[in-house]
Amino acid sequence: MLRVGLLGLGNVGSAVVRRLQASAAELAHRAGMPLVLRRVAVAHLDKPRGVHVDRDLLTDDAWQVVRDPEVDVVVELIGGIEPARSYVREALNLGKSVITANKQLMASRGRELLEAAEQAGADLFFEASVAGGIPVIRTLKESLAGDRVREIVGILNGTTNYILTRMDEEGLSFAEALSEAQRLGFAESDPTEDVEGHDAAAKLAILASVAFNSRVVRSDVHCEGIAQLTQREVTYTKEIGFALKLVAHARDLGEEVEAAVYPALLPRGHPLAAVRREFNAVWLRAEAAGELLLYGRGAGGDPTASAVLSDLVAVARNRRYRAHGRVSCTCYHQKAVRSAADRVLAACLVLRVVDRPGVFAQVASAFGEEQVSLHSIVQQSRGDEADVLLRTHPAPERALRSVLHRLQRMPVVRGCSPLLRVIE
Ligand SMILES: NC(=O)c1ccc[n+]([C@@H]2O[C@H](COP(=O)([O-])OP(=O)(O)OC[C@H]3O[C@@H](n4cnc5c(N)ncnc54)[C@H](OP(=O)(O)O)[C@@H]3O)[C@@H](O)[C@H]2O)c1
Numbered sequence: 232m233l234r235v236g237l238l239g240l241g242n243v244g245s246a247v248v249r250r251l252q253a254s255a256a257e258l259a260h261r262a263g264m265p266l267v268l269r270r271v272a273v274a275h276l277d278k279p280r281g282v283h284v285d286r287d288l289l290t291d292d293a294w295q296v297v298r299d300p301e302v303d304v305v306v307e308l309i310g311g312i313e314p315a316r317s318y319v320r321e322a323l324n325l326g327k328s329v330i331t332a333n334k335q336l337m338a339s340r341g342r343e344l345l346e347a348a349e350q351a352g353a354d355l356f357f358e359a360s361v362a363g364g365i366p367v368i369r370t371l372k373e374s375l376a377g378d379r380v381r382e383i384v385g386i387l388n389g390t391t392n393y394i395l396t397r398m399d400e401e402g403l404s405f406a407e408a409l410s411e412a413q414r415l416g417f418a419e420s421d422p423t424e425d426v427e428g429h430d431a432a433a434k435l436a437i438l439a440s441v442a443f444n445s446r447v448v449r450s451d452v453h454c455e456g457i458a459q460l461t462q463r464e465v466t467y468t469k470e471i472g473f474a475l476k477l478v479a480h481a482r483d484l485g486e487e488v489e490a491a492v493y494p495a496l497l498p499r500g501h502p503l504a505a506v507r508r509e510f511n512a513v514w515l516r517a518e519a520a521g522e523l524l525l526y527g528r529g530a531g532g533d534p535t536a537s538a539v540l541s542d543l544v545a546v547a548r549n550r551r552y553r554a555h556g557r558v559s560c561t562c563y564h565q566k567a568v569r570s571a572a573d574r575v576l577a578a579c580l581v582l583r584v585v586d587r588p589g590v591f592a593q594v595a596s597a598f599g600e601e602q603v604s605l606h607s608i609v610q611q612s613r614g615d616e617a618d619v620l621l622r623t624h625p626a627p628e629r630a631l632r633s634v635l636h637r638l639q640r641m642p643v644v645r646g647c648s649p650l651l652r653v654i655e
Contacts, residue, residue, distance in 0.1 A: 233262065233547040234269040236302030236327075238293050238318055239309040243332055243359070244271075245282040246532030246576035247306065247539050252282075258540065262547035270296040279283040297322045304354075304546050307331040308540060317341055323347040323355065328555060330542040332359035332535055332637045339526055340450040341440065345560035352556035356542035361434040362387055362511045363532025365527040366541065371441045372561060380442040382516040384654060387434040389509035389529050390418045390425035391457050391477040396507045398465045399474065405460055418507050427456035428477060428492040435479035439490045439512070442478055443483040445564035453491040453571035455649065460494060464581050464648045465619045468496050471609060473579075474504035478654065495652040496579055572629040577606065577653040579622045582638065583646035586617040590643045594619065597637040601630040616645060622653065 235251070237244055251268055251284040253259065259265040272282055272293035290296065297305055297318050309315045315336050322329050322346065336344070337338055337360045348355035354514060358368045362385070371380065386392050397408040403648035409426070424430045432452040457477050468475050469645040473496035481490040497504040498598065502524045506512040511529025516522055528534035549555040584590050591610070598605055603626040610619045623631065631650055638644050 232265050232267050233543070233550060234267050234301055234303045235543065236269055236296040236299060237271045238296060238307045238315075240271055240273045240280060240282070240284065241308065242532040243535045243539065244308040245280060246283060246536035247308070248282045250258050250533075250536050250540055257348065258544065262544045263551040266547060269302050270299055272296045274653065283344070293318050294321075297327075298325065302327065303550070304330065304543065305327045306543070307333060307336075308539070309333070310335070312339060316344070319344055320347055323351050323353050326351045326353055328356075328546045328549075330353035330356045330539055330546065331391045332357070332539060334360040334430070334433040335435060335449070338436040338588045341437065341448075341564070341572060342446055342560065347472050349556060349559035354546050354555045354599075355559065356545060357437070358542050359535045359538035361437050362513060362525075362527070363529040363531060364537045365511060365513065365525050365529060366538065367438065367513050367525050368441055369541070370490070371438070375405045375515075375520065378517040378519045380481070380515055380517045381483050383435075383438055383442055383479070383513060384503060385431070385435065385438065385479040386476055386503055386506050386511055386514040387431040387479045387513070387529060388425050388428075388477060390422060391428075391431070391513055392506065392511070393417045394426070395457065395460075395465070395475055395477065398462060399462070399469065400507075402462060404462055405458065405550055426458045428454040431477060431479045431492045435481055435490050438479070439481040439488060440562055442481070443488050443564070443566065444561055445488055445566040446562040447481070447568060449490060451490060451565055451568040453493070455493040457494050459649045461648070463583075463618065464651065467581050467609065467618065468579060468651065471620065471622070472499050473497060473653070474499055474501075476503060476506075478503070479578050480652075480654065483566075486569045487569040491571055491574070493652055494649065495654050497654050501654065508610040511573065530646065543582055544648070554621075572627070572632070574628045576628065577625045577655060578624055578631050579620065579651040579653055580635065580638070581651075582619045582621070582644055583613075583616055584619055585643045586612055586615055586647065591619070593641060593643060594621070594638065597634050597641070600624065602626070603630050603634055
């Protein structure tokens with residue numbers, strides 16, 4: 232029997248309990264032993280729950296769960312760094328295996344916790360911390376163990392993908408699409424974590440660490456969000472055959488790795504361009520397997536519970552074969568993380584300029600002076616102003632930023648989009 236101590240009975244915790252109850256026999260077959268809920272910690276004992284849990288199992292003191300000698304595995308579904316880190320650390324120190332869905336925790340303290348797991352001979356699994364129900368961590372760690380992943384492009388945040396889909400398909404403004412997402416429960420009342428790209432950046436740090444076998448932490452991931460995007464960028468980039476998405480992009484460059492979250496243009500034929508609404512997807516390029524695509528629901532109680540339960544079954548199987556603690560930290564390289572300014576990528580800018588002779592030469596000179604060569608230009612007149620879309624060839628990010636800076640200071644430039652990278 233595997234005795235489970237649960238920390239948190241919110242969206243994910245309740246779905247985990249529901250599935251443990253509804254699929255007990257099936258899970259026992261797969262795990263090789265029954266998975267039994269022993270204790271559950273919550274913050275508010277009297278809160279109504281969408282699931283039935285015996286009152287005797289509940290406590291509002293998480294330490295009681297962590298330190299209970301009758302708990303073999305602790306499932307952390309509280310979120311945030313503290314006190315979750317302390318609970319996880321203590322459970323590992325006591326030799327208990329831990330499962331967590333906590334991206335902030337794994338993206339910033341993953342190394343410490345994985346080392347503690349290794350020392351204790353315990354498992355620390357975190358499949359649910361990235362892309363909810365999409366089994367990407369185990370795919371990288373196990374299914375691709377014989378290959379080398381070179382590049383990851385992910386749509387890892389359902390809120391921003393929902394907003395950009397609605398701006399693209401229905402012509403909504405950013406504010407209209409955000410308030411619709413909030414109404415439908417796809418966005419929080421404070422959407423900062425999502426729209427500024429922080430949520431995707433934490434997930435990318437975890438993915439890049441696992442994919443490239445070299446530690447990438449949250450603060451290594453350069454991060455730009457979508458709050459500055461307007462309908463103008465969506466419309467013009469669509470006209471030249473691209474979809475605008477918030478992507479999490481990481482590459483293994485050999486000696487170095489790079490990882491960033493930014494709004495980017497994907498050719499309409501790219502598999503990620505077809506990922507609509509709140510769905511997530513991870514596109515991978517591996518040396519031998521080539522291109523792979525994983526697609527599904529990146530959030531929600533049930534999809535995330537699917538990942539948590541797969542980890543529980545893995546912990547049970549490891550206990551059965553006395554193999555726990557063997558798949559700990561896989562970051563055996565120590566590659567440097569390339570600074571954002573040194574990356575080389577093609578980009579696109581949408582400008583609103585004064586429509587009179589000589590203006591275009593001035594705009595083009597900003598690119599020439601920074602040695603950034605232009606790939607294509609599309610101009611549309613709007614009375615005494617014009618919209619201009621400029622797409623560059625690949626250039627160092629540092630040079631692209633200098634171009635942007637020059638353009639923003641030109642009196643003839645009335646408006647300028649953020650830098651939109653182009654994923655070729
Ligand atoms: N929701 C998703 O779609 C999703 C997807 C992927 C990953 N995740 C991750 O899964 C984790 C849980 O997310 P969630 O959406 O289920 O969160 P949630 O609905 O806010 O639930 C959090 C739970 O933790 C309990 N809690 C908070 N502080 C506690 C403490 N100090 N001691 C004991 N219990 C405490 C709360 O108790 P009360 O209920 O009594 O207030 C609540 O039951 C987070 O790390 C999140 O990032 C969530």
